[in-house]
Amino acid sequence: MALKKIVERQTGVALWRQIADRIRLSISNGDYDQTGMVPPETALAQEFGVNRHTVRSALAALADEGLVRAVQGRGTIIERKDRVSYPISRRTRFSQGLGRQVKEIGTRLLGHAEVPASGEVAAALGVSPGALLIELRTVSSGDGRPLSTAVSYFPADRFPGIAEEYARLGSVTKAFAVHGLDDYVRVSTEIVARHADADELSLLKLSPGAIVMEAQSVNADLDGKPVEYSRTRFAADRMKLRIET
Amino acid sequence: MALKKIVERQTGVALWRQIADRIRLSISNGDYDQTGMVPPETALAQEFGVNRHTVRSALAALADEGLVRAVQGRGTIIERKDRVSYPISRRTRFSQGLGRQVKEIGTRLLGHAEVPASGEVAAALGVSPGALLIELRTVSSGDGRPLSTAVSYFPADRFPGIAEEYARLGSVTKAFAVHGLDDYVRVSTEIVARHADADELSLLKLSPGAIVMEAQSVNADLDGKPVEYSRTRFAADRMKLRIET
DNA sequence: CCTAATTTGTCCGTATGTATG
DNA sequence: ACATACATACGGACAAATTAG
Numbered sequence: 001m002a003l004k005k006i007v008e009r010q011t012g013v014a015l016w017r018q019i020a021d022r023i024r025l026s027i028s029n030g031d032y033d034q035t036g037m038v039p040p041e042t043a044l045a046q047e048f049g050v051n052r053h054t055v056r057s058a059l060a061a062l063a064d065e066g067l068v069r070a071v072q073g074r075g076t077i078i079e080r081k082d083r084v085s086y087p088i089s090r091r092t093r094f095s096q097g098l099g100r101q102v103k104e105i106g107t108r109l110l111g112h113a114e115v116p117a118s119g120e121v122a123a124a125l126g127v128s129p130g131a132l133l134i135e136l137r138t139v140s141s142g143d144g145r146p147l148s149t150a151v152s153y154f155p156a157d158r159f160p161g162i163a164e165e166y167a168r169l170g171s172v173t174k175a176f177a178v179h180g181l182d183d184y185v186r187v188s189t190e191i192v193a194r195h196a197d198a199d200e201l202s203l204l205k206l207s208p209g210a211i212v213m214e215a216q217s218v219n220a221d222l223d224g225k226p227v228e229y230s231r232t233r234f235a236a237d238r239m240k241l242r243i244e245t
Numbered sequence: 246m247a248l249k250k251i252v253e254r255q256t257g258v259a260l261w262r263q264i265a266d267r268i269r270l271s272i273s274n275g276d277y278d279q280t281g282m283v284p285p286e287t288a289l290a291q292e293f294g295v296n297r298h299t300v301r302s303a304l305a306a307l308a309d310e311g312l313v314r315a316v317q318g319r320g321t322i323i324e325r326k327d328r329v330s331y332p333i334s335r336r337t338r339f340s341q342g343l344g345r346q347v348k349e350i351g352t353r354l355l356g357h358a359e360v361p362a363s364g365e366v367a368a369a370l371g372v373s374p375g376a377l378l379i380e381l382r383t384v385s386s387g388d389g390r391p392l393s394t395a396v397s398y399f400p401a402d403r404f405p406g407i408a409e410e411y412a413r414l415g416s417v418t419k420a421f422a423v424h425g426l427d428d429y430v431r432v433s434t435e436i437v438a439r440h441a442d443a444d445e446l447s448l449l450k451l452s453p454g455a456i457v458m459e460a461q462s463v464n465a466d467l468d469g470k471p472v473e474y475s476r477t478r479f480a481a482d483r484m485k486l487r488i489e490t
Numbered sequence: 491c492c493t494a495a496t497t498t499g500t501c502c503g504t505a506t507g508t509a510t511g
Numbered sequence: 512a513c514a515t516a517c518a519t520a521c522g523g524a525c526a527a528a529t530t531a532g
Binding site: 040041042059070071072073074075 | 496497498499507508
């Protein structure tokens with residue numbers, strides 16, 4: 001088999017970071033499950049065609065994330081596997097989906113505000129631009145590790161005080177129920193991937209340079225009337241999105 | 246308003262690359278649609294809190310991609326906006342989805358081979374590990390720009406010679422029809438995002454350091470028997486995935 | 491217990507890339 | 512274009528801890 005170049009130089013992305021990303025992916029793919037260890041630094045250096053020092057920088061970054069732990073004389077031990085699978089379906093509910101993958105789900109309300117609808121959001125929600133919306137900003141974690149951060153918009157006339165109910169109940173589904181909305185469905189989802197900005201790095205406690213997947217989605221009641229527009233950013237190296245069609 | 250830090254230093258990702266990514270995103274978001282130009286270098290330098298040289302490096306990279314064109318004395322002109330929307334549904338068909346977004350869709354067969362099923366692929370296709378599969382490697386483009394590259398696996402006993410039929414017909418759907426399979430559905434899709442490797446950079450003609458979204462999917466016949474497993478990598482800055490549930 | 495092999499940790503120096511002014 | 516500072520990457524050498532025999 002031909003030698004396969006894995007990492008590229010002079011790209012504006014440091015080799016150690018590219019290598020860290022590849023190793024993180026291998027860990028979450030279970031490539032090292034047999035031993036529970038990352039291959040030796042010299043083997044990785046050969047595999048990626050770089051100096052051992054460069055591999056060490058990559059491993060140091062992963063150790064910093066708490067993903068691995070190096071022990072002199074023994075090797076580099078995998079502390080934790082990654083990527084929680086997040087299901088997206090017609091009946092997507094945040095908490096339910098993560099189910100047995102994480103023991104404890106935490107959702108924190110960062111803040112809320114009443115804002116006029118911008119053009120894009122107005123179009124998605126089917127309201128006129130400038131109509132009053134309630135904006136909710138949240139961060140969700142699994143077992144203490146941040147997984148996603150979201151901004152959600154709800155029509156203020158239909159769901160007055162939804163921020164307070166969300167804060168009290170910790171769930172959009174339950175807050176909807178207070179307003180007599182017992183069921184709703186996901187009508188559209190769009191996904192893009194990009195580098196995280198400084199805000200997202202801090203909220204999601206990401207190692208800098210990390211990637212986020214951004215899902216823009218609309219939920220509607222059973223009559224098809226939109227009730228929620230949200231922009232959720234998932235930490236790409238902690239999550240995969242499972243589409244259920 | 247507090248000063249918002251947009252780019253971060255000492256992250257293993259060069260500032261010029263982070264800035265290039267942000268500008269690319271702004272372009273595809275339509276932030277500069279009023280003028281059709283990128284803001285002046287000095288304005289960008291101030292916005293991102295960096296030296297003008299660094300902004301110039303970022304713009305040079307975007308010019309290299311053909312996204313913008315700098316004209317002395319006038320400014321930097323936006324040549325092209327980005328992100329084709331790719332629909333994923335129970336009846337996902339590659340060519341149909343891109344529809345009116347691109348005038349011309351090109352699919353190129355990179356190669357094919359008969360290979361034994363690895364554990365992961367075998368599980369997805371519901372065959373025993375080692376069973377013979379036909380592997381297809383393809384690249385798809387819209388209006389001459391590479392959008393995605395895929396590796397697909399088909400059970401060799403059920404679809405012998407499917408590679409040749411695909412090469413002749415240019416479509417998996419049509420190749421299936423030759424074997425009497427008139428309809429099939431997407432049963433599962435998983436999406437992760439990561440940095441592109443060297444292979445993907447070259448196949449998708451990406452600027453180095455770019456992000457890919459990888460979708461692992463299984464198609465099955467109407468009896469629920471898997472007929473195809475594929476791993477499609479989308480150029481993240483040229484595509485968004487639209488989930489239709 | 492001792493030795494050799496393996497593996498991570500630390501130090502040196504040098505060259506190139508990145509970012510500023 | 513020049514000068515400066517720091518980050519990245521390489522190469523080599525050796526120390527320290529652990530494992531294999």
